[in-house]
Structure formats: structure tokens, C-alpha cells
Amino acid sequence: MKKHLTGLVSVLFVLCTVFLAGNAFAEHYVSGIEGIKGASVPPPGMYYKMYNAFYQADDVNNSNGDTVIDNLDATVFANVHRFIWVSDDIKFLGGDYGADITVPLIYKDMGLFNEDNFGLGDIILEPVLLSWHKPSYDLSFGLAAFLPTGKYDNDQPGEAMASPGMDMYTLMTTFGATYYFDNAKKWTASILSRYEIHSEEGDTDITRGDDFHFEWGVGKTVADVWDIGLAGYCQWQVSSDKGTGSTDTKDQVYAIGPEVSMFYPPGMFALSLRALTEFEAEDRPEGTMISLVFTKIF
DSSP, X not given: OHHHHHHHHHHHXXXXXXXXXXXXXXXXXXXXXXXXXXXXXXXXXXXXXXXXXXXXXXXXEOTTSOEXXXXXXXXXXXXXXXXXXXXXXXXXXXXXXXXXXXXXXXXXXXXXXXXXEEEEOOOEEEEEEEEEEOSSEEEEEEEEEEOOOSOOOOSSTTHHHHOSSOSSOEEEEEEEEEEESSTTOOEEEEEEEEEEEEOBOSSSSOBOOOEEEEEEEEEEEETTTEEEEEEEEEEEEOSXXXXXXXXXXXXXXEEEEEEEEEEEGGGTEEEEEEEEEEEEEESEEEEEEEEEEEEEEO
């Protein structure tokens, strides 16, 4: 009898881990890659951005925010390539029109399950990117779609979490604003919000609930080329999952940490580094996000 109970507890533990930890990767967009002046789209031109994002988490919290697993040993590294074009001629509602494409390469290691994978992730197309630049603020708006181009497996526990792809389409709308507190634009505050609507997963009848994110940054420009301050993000699942095995629980997480950015005029490139610690996570893992972003102006 004791042996059977031990086996039952082990099975329930694995199922709980799969369900809770899987929610960490249920949203398509990865918060934490934008921060200070993150809502400001650059002026007309061609740009290349390379995002390097490292995420590590051991703890998994339940819907009450209590830690139920402390040995998840999840590591995610994303090397993401984004190509941005902003037109010098096309305007819409007084704003500059642009478009971009993002190609992610993703490595995931789910240590608890001994599952790891590396490959092409889900490509993002953003055919609508609008931006407005005023003396005291910048505004931005975007419409993007995630395409299920990445490999996805779910035959064994942990495979889905370790897959580079998400096995679903996602429509994402973006709206952001950066405010300049002084005429010299030295002090800034920025909020970049995103709303995700997901399709049904290809291999299941599950449709993930909608997700709302916003990334923020507060900073000061020093010596005209450095930006130093704080950044963070908030993410909430705002509607319940639908389909077999889904529940009414909704995940959330917050993060905060320092950021430093620099612009090198002779090379026409910029670098930004931020390290964000998550807290108040519910129904998902709680970890640390470190991102290094390279931007090249052509």
C-alpha cells in the first residue's frame, strides 16, 4: 500500500510540475528585452537589433504564490535577430510607418526532466509599426504575428517546455510611450505594453488565455551617450485557457532590476545590459532574466 501511495505521489508531482512550469512559456513574447526608452522607435532608416536573453529559474509557484517546486533547473537562452525598416516617406495619422521581422534562435534546458533542445523559434512578422516623435514624448503602435516555425514536441514530460517553438499562432498588438521630463531629454520614463491573443495549439485542443505585458524603464542620460536607470516588466494572463485539462487559474509575474546602455557614435551602434529579478510569480516559475541588446544603425 505504501509503495502504491509513493508512486501516486510521484505521478502527481510530475503532472503538477509539467502544468505549472509549462505556464512560464505559455506566452509568446518574452518580457525583459526592452527597458529604458523601450517605447521609442528610431527615426527613418534601417536598423538591426540582436537580442541575447538568458533566463534561469529553479522555483515554481502555485496560484497562491507559494513555492511548490524548488529544483526545476530551467535555463533558456535566446539569440534573436530583428531587422527594422522605418520609411522616410510613408506616413499614417502623422506618424512614421515601418515594418520589421524577427528571427529567434532558442536553446531550452529543462534540467528536472533531462530535456534540452536548440533550434529556430517562432518567427515574428510586424507589418505595421507606427511612431510619433514630439518634443516631450514619443509614441509607438504595432501589429505583429508569431508564426509556428519552431520545432515543437510533446510526446514526453518536459518536451513541450524544451521545444523552441510554441505550436500556435499569436496576434500581438503593441502600444508604448516615452516621456521626457526636461527640454534636454536627459530624464525619461517609458512604458511598452503588449497584448497577445493565441490560436489553438496544433497538436492539442488547448487554446492559451490572452496575455498582457508591459515593460518599463526610468533612466537618465549621462555624457550624452550613457543611459542609466531601472527597468522591469509585468505580465498577466487575463483570460483562462480553453480545452482539455485547462483550468481557471491565471499566471502572473513581475520583475525589476538595473540597466545601463551606451551609444558609440563613431560606430553607429548601441549596447544595453539589464538584469531583472522576478517576484510575486503565480502559477509559473520565478527566476532571473539577463539581456544584452546590440543595435546597429545603417
